[in-house]
Amino acid sequence: MASIPRPTDEPHAHPHDHDHAHDGPYLATKGGIVATVIDWATTVDHKKIGVMYLFAVLFMFFLGGLAALAVRVELFEPTRTLEVYNAATGQSTTSVAGQVFAQSATDVAAGNQVYNRVFTLHGLIMVFLVIVPMVPASLGNFLLPLMLGAKDVAFPRLNLLSWYIYVVGSMFALVSALAGGVDTGWTFYTPYSTTTEPGHWKVVSMVAAAFILGFSSILTGLNFVVTVHKLRAPGQGWFDMPLFVWGMYGTAIIQVLATPVIGITLLLLILERLFLIGIFDPRLSGDPVLFQHFFWFYSHPVVYVMILPGMAIISEVIAIYSRKKVFGYRAVAFSSLAIAAISFIVWGHHLFTSEGEVAATVFSALTFLVALPSAVKVFNWIGTLYKGSIELTTGMWYALGFLFLFSIGGLTGLFLGALSVDLHLHDTYFVVAHFHYVMMGGTVIAFMAGLHMWWPKMFGRMYNESLGKLGFWLVFVGFNLTFFPQFIMGVQGMPRRYASYQDEYLIYHQLSTVGAFTLLAGFLVHLVNFAQSLLYGRKAPPNPWGGLTLEWTDADSPPTTHNFAQEPVITHGPYDFDDVYPPQAKPGEFTLPPPLPGRRVVTVATPHARSE
Amino acid sequence: MAHHAHPPHGHAGHGIESPGAAEAHSHAHTVVPMRVLVLVLMALLGFTFLTVLAASIEQWVSATFDVVIPQWVNVAVALSIAVVKSLLVAAFFMALRYDNPTNALVAFFTVITLAFFLGFTMIDLGNRDAVYAKKAQYIADGGTGYHAAGTTQAQRAREIASQESIDLIARDQPLPKHLAKFCVLEIERFHAQAKELPEYLRTFQARREHLGKNYHDDGHGAHGGHGALARPDHATPNAAVIRSGLTLPELGGKGHSDEHHAPADHHNPADHHTPAPGGDTPAQPAD
Amino acid sequence: MSTLSMDQPGQADGAPAPPIHETATHAHHFRDRDHEFDAAKMGVWLFLATEVLLFSGLFMYYAAMRYLHPEAFRHGSSLLDWRWGLINTAVLLMSSFTAAAAVRDAQLGRQGWLKLNLLLTCLAGLAFLVIKFVFEYYPKWLAGELPGKYYTYPNWEDPNEVHWWGLYWAATGVHATHVLIGIGLYAWMFVRAFLGYYGPKRYMMVEGTALYWHIVDIVWIFLFPMLYLIH
Ligand code: HEM
Ligand SMILES: [Cu+2]
Numbered sequence A: 001m002a003s004i005p006r007p008t009d010e011p012h013a014h015p016h017d018h019d020h021a022h023d024g025p026y027l028a029t030k031g032g033i034v035a036t037v038i039d040w041a042t043t044v045d046h047k048k049i050g051v052m053y054l055f056a057v058l059f060m061f062f063l064g065g066l067a068a069l070a071v072r073v074e075l076f077e078p079t080r081t082l083e084v085y086n087a088a089t090g091q092s093t094t095s096v097a098g099q100v101f102a103q104s105a106t107d108v109a110a111g112n113q114v115y116n117r118v119f120t121l122h123g124l125i126m127v128f129l130v131i132v133p134m135v136p137a138s139l140g141n142f143l144l145p146l147m148l149g150a151k152d153v154a155f156p157r158l159n160l161l162s163w164y165i166y167v168v169g170s171m172f173a174l175v176s177a178l179a180g181g182v183d184t185g186w187t188f189y190t191p192y193s194t195t196t197e198p199g200h201w202k203v204v205s206m207v208a209a210a211f212i213l214g215f216s217s218i219l220t221g222l223n224f225v226v227t228v229h230k231l232r233a234p235g236q237g238w239f240d241m242p243l244f245v246w247g248m249y250g251t252a253i254i255q256v257l258a259t260p261v262i263g264i265t266l267l268l269l270i271l272e273r274l275f276l277i278g279i280f281d282p283r284l285s286g287d288p289v290l291f292q293h294f295f296w297f298y299s300h301p302v303v304y305v306m307i308l309p310g311m312a313i314i315s316e317v318i319a320i321y322s323r324k325k326v327f328g329y330r331a332v333a334f335s336s337l338a339i340a341a342i343s344f345i346v347w348g349h350h351l352f353t354s355e356g357e358v359a360a361t362v363f364s365a366l367t368f369l370v371a372l373p374s375a376v377k378v379f380n381w382i383g384t385l386y387k388g389s390i391e392l393t394t395g396m397w398y399a400l401g402f403l404f405l406f407s408i409g410g411l412t413g414l415f416l417g418a419l420s421v422d423l424h425l426h427d428t429y430f431v432v433a434h435f436h437y438v439m440m441g442g443t444v445i446a447f448m449a450g451l452h453m454w455w456p457k458m459f460g461r462m463y464n465e466s467l468g469k470l471g472f473w474l475v476f477v478g479f480n481l482t483f484f485p486q487f488i489m490g491v492q493g494m495p496r497r498y499a500s501y502q503d504e505y506l507i508y509h510q511l512s513t514v515g516a517f518t519l520l521a522g523f524l525v526h527l528v529n530f531a532q533s534l535l536y537g538r539k540a541p542p543n544p545w546g547g548l549t550l551e552w553t554d555a556d557s558p559p560t561t562h563n564f565a566q567e568p569v570i571t572h573g574p575y576d577f578d579d580v581y582p583p584q585a586k587p588g589e590f591t592l593p594p595p596l597p598g599r600r601v602v603t604v605a606t607p608h609a610r611s612e
Numbered sequence B: 001m002a003h004h005a006h007p008p009h010g011h012a013g014h015g016i017e018s019p020g021a022a023e024a025h026s027h028a029h030t031v032v033p034m035r036v037l038v039l040v041l042m043a044l045l046g047f048t049f050l051t052v053l054a055a056s057i058e059q060w061v062s063a064t065f066d067v068v069i070p071q072w073v074n075v076a077v078a079l080s081i082a083v084v085k086s087l088l089v090a091a092f093f094m095a096l097r098y099d100n101p102t103n104a105l106v107a108f109f110t111v112i113t114l115a116f117f118l119g120f121t122m123i124d125l126g127n128r129d130a131v132y133a134k135k136a137q138y139i140a141d142g143g144t145g146y147h148a149a150g151t152t153q154a155q156r157a158r159e160i161a162s163q164e165s166i167d168l169i170a171r172d173q174p175l176p177k178h179l180a181k182f183c184v185l186e187i188e189r190f191h192a193q194a195k196e197l198p199e200y201l202r203t204f205q206a207r208r209e210h211l212g213k214n215y216h217d218d219g220h221g222a223h224g225g226h227g228a229l230a231r232p233d234h235a236t237p238n239a240a241v242i243r244s245g246l247t248l249p250e251l252g253g254k255g256h257s258d259e260h261h262a263p264a265d266h267h268n269p270a271d272h273h274t275p276a277p278g279g280d281t282p283a284q285p286a287d
Numbered sequence C: 001m002s003t004l005s006m007d008q009p010g011q012a013d014g015a016p017a018p019p020i021h022e023t024a025t026h027a028h029h030f031r032d033r034d035h036e037f038d039a040a041k042m043g044v045w046l047f048l049a050t051e052v053l054l055f056s057g058l059f060m061y062y063a064a065m066r067y068l069h070p071e072a073f074r075h076g077s078s079l080l081d082w083r084w085g086l087i088n089t090a091v092l093l094m095s096s097f098t099a100a101a102a103v104r105d106a107q108l109g110r111q112g113w114l115k116l117n118l119l120l121t122c123l124a125g126l127a128f129l130v131i132k133f134v135f136e137y138y139p140k141w142l143a144g145e146l147p148g149k150y151y152t153y154p155n156w157e158d159p160n161e162v163h164w165w166g167l168y169w170a171a172t173g174v175h176a177t178h179v180l181i182g183i184g185l186y187a188w189m190f191v192r193a194f195l196g197y198y199g200p201k202r203y204m205m206v207e208g209t210a211l212y213w214h215i216v217d218i219v220w221i222f223l224f225p226m227l228y229l230i231h
Helices: A033-041 A046-074 A108-148 A156-178 A201-230 A243-275 A288-322 A329-345 A357-385 A394-417 A419-425 A429-459 A465-491 A503-536 B034-064 B071-093 B101-126 B129-140 B153-161 B177-195 B199-214 B269-273 C002-006 C033-068 C070-078 C082-108 C111-143 C161-194 C204-229
Strands: A080-086 A091-097
Touching: A046 A108, A046 A156, A046 A429, A046 A503, A108 A156, A108 A201, A108 A243, A108 A288, A108 A429, A156 A201, A201 A243, A201 C033, A243 A288, A243 A329, A243 B101, A243 C033, A243 C161, A288 A329, A288 A357, A288 A394, A288 A429, A288 B101, A288 C033, A329 A357, A329 B101, A357 A394, A357 A419, A357 B101, A394 A419, A394 A429, A394 A465, A429 A465, A429 A503, A465 A503, B034 B071, B034 C082, B034 C204, B071 C082, B071 C204, B101 C033, C033 C070, C033 C161, C033 C204, C070 C161, C082 C111, C082 C204, C111 C161, C111 C204, C161 C204
Parallel strands: none
Antiparallel strands: A080 A091
């Protein structure tokens, strides 16, 4: 067997009876460019699929971000129809001002149509192509088997299929966008989606894209549930699993149970559009609110598909960078399941203004339940931080940022969940700010935390910490600058999805636009940082942060094709920092304790001296 | 799932044949006896006839004795039998009865999820009456605020196609007295407070009032006091009114025109029959 | 489906000596075939969960439209002939039986019976579709009892009757598509059974497909009374 290069003297890095033909780093190229491309395109390795997803999602994030910037630029100034009086001729002419999407000098409506399309495109890309697969399909795919000590996910080929379905779905979306885009809003509400541009295939194509992407999501979820159930390492009980895995498990359950409903919803929507079967169309005595029930039965649970992985990442990041046992492990683990369960019975809070009063009241009451498990998590993270030996890496900064931003997002969610308050706030910028605080401030920020923490593991290279922190601060400040003003103008009544506004809102919109460009700057800094890490980064040790989960203790950086030299055996909990590290040890300054009698040696590579 | 700690013939008690020796220890490899399969098939066919029979008997009874059997009886009988049948299929044909309990758990949660979906949505549909009572026709027409007068869907579809005449429905009713009085008091209280506003807010207030005078919406905000026709928009499902694009001629130059701001495809009778809301009356917020 | 991962293709096509099912191996990330089988089966069950929830949308469609337009549904349902529904139910139930029996045959290694039961299941599925198309879809097509804008049936009794046909075609159409896929899978397995693919050590595909087939059956068990019997 080709022995695996392991940098430290680990007891079990010796050749053993397993024979893996080519067990080098998974990133190693196989021959020439063509061979490498084919290798990646046909790979069933969860790590490669995770990396492909990672780059696809980042690319889509970039596209969606462009659309967002376009929206913000349009909103920098309100759209106005100017009437210019020409003293010489005594005539006045009208023209449009403040509209970047202007189609002609006089037609406000046409420009506004474009605006509608752009924000719809932004929402569709960000929800279906970015946030839903962002963590599970990229980091999740990469890490889940590693954390479970498995060689792969349960159904590797299904995993590859999921990736290709994602690609096909994106194609449908992009083709529709290139053909001019749709103006239905990301929610595809009827009657917008059934009646705009009758007969045109664009809307069908976009709906089909969301339909197809659903299958990709289902396959990922299905794979993860089975992987967690069946592929845990010997000795790894349910409560020995890292919390990341618990979060992924909750996510996967929602993906499996909720996504089929959006499938049939969109199918019915397509039938409605093509054949006018009448289910959602009020003109044909159908019920448009029924569509909202259908849609949100999927889409509320799916907001937890977005946030649970974020929470999962934060649990890991905070534990590792606090070097402390997670406070209330079981509470955090079970709260993931509780969130998954509750998420199925609160969808009606998106329909407060459209459904009947009885249902609205019931849903309002149920909505408050979600706050409990969410708060349990937040408090437990804070409990973990308390008296931990905190190390402020970029990942940790992002985790702290998450705590702050998610709390704001969650609390404003409670405002919105209160029926009477929501009647005022519904469809205002308050809602926009709320969901950006949870989706961007929650999921994306958590993703950035995780990406930084696991970057060395994924690519075997360290990144530049100073650049990372610079990027964090730009993103953090930019984010708040963008979205906090939106709370204020929302409360004051600025409705969402309008291309123009009254002058009272000018200052908030302008702050928001400035913030958006600050965000852009932040992400560009990260882009540079990651690129330079890939090209010139210092080689990463197997365990740069001193983590105790299997991907740190038992796998190389980057991991080998088969992940582990031999099947790992669990000998300690994922957060037993106190058992493994001597108290008060400074990373890099201690040697590992001798193996405890009766226990296998825990292989923690000496944490790298990060000061160098 | 690391250990299948079950004795090889743990299921012998259920009368299960012993499967191949190599796989004897797994839940998943139970061989369901032929006898069970045949019995289940018989039961399923029996229940099928039963459900048809029940439906026919109900019809016959109500026709012959001229009694009205409430529909829920019909539904309950038919669906209960269907539930029993599907339980049989799941338990024996799909071998859930003998299988790894995890799979039964999956099935269980699936059914729960389905029940949530149907249950809560029907709670809404079934209780909209509370709203209907107040908003009657407006909601019955699907909340779009106009009727398509045709009786059949085909007629309506045709009518929709020629979206010319739109019949707006009055939905504003005068407030009950006590409520009206309450509102007036509240508004007065608000104005009283406004006088004590700090300086920066007062300028804000003044600015808002100033704008209120000159702003007039682009046709889809309500013009104060247009009563029945003050509807948030006049979009027809086929021709959506552009919902954005405020126009503010005053800021752009001189003159004040009422015409140019209206998108071509919208016809708001109110626009043409009422003076522009300049002058003394500040535009009131919509609804 | 995931069940395919049980079967490593590319083995000798012709003379199965030893039969393919004897030489079965397991994917490298599982401990043994049993482990793999367990995982695959759970995967199938999760897939079935998604199927049920997919159909839940159609049940919701039925419940909502029936609630909103009870009269239309009453008339619409009376236009279906329950006898065809009954026959089709019986056909599908019996095919479920043969599907279950096929699993049993594979487990016990009874190759002849296995082939027979696979074939019978496939044929029963076909029979279901033939009955559906010849005696239901086609006459309704001719009569103009079609969904939405294609609805031209002149003798309607309730102005909203078209909703019934929208539901009818959507629900039975999605179901028939599933039957079609099942037929394809059974035909495929029938062929592979001749190549000696299935036996006591290797029958995940037989069992997985049977599970799928049973779910399609269960959906029909509900659709039958909902469409034909509830007045
Ligand atoms: C404490 C937990 C939360 C509560 C109580 C809550 C409550 C609500 C309510 C009541 C609304 C409807 C507002 C309206 O349209 O009038 C809403 C909208 C929304 N929420 Fe949350 N939310 C919570 C967490 C989250 C999370 C974690 C996410 C996503 C990661 C999220 C994403 C969204 C989105 C996307 C919308 C608006 C969708 C749209 O209309 O386009 N929420 N939330
Ligand atoms: Cu929600």
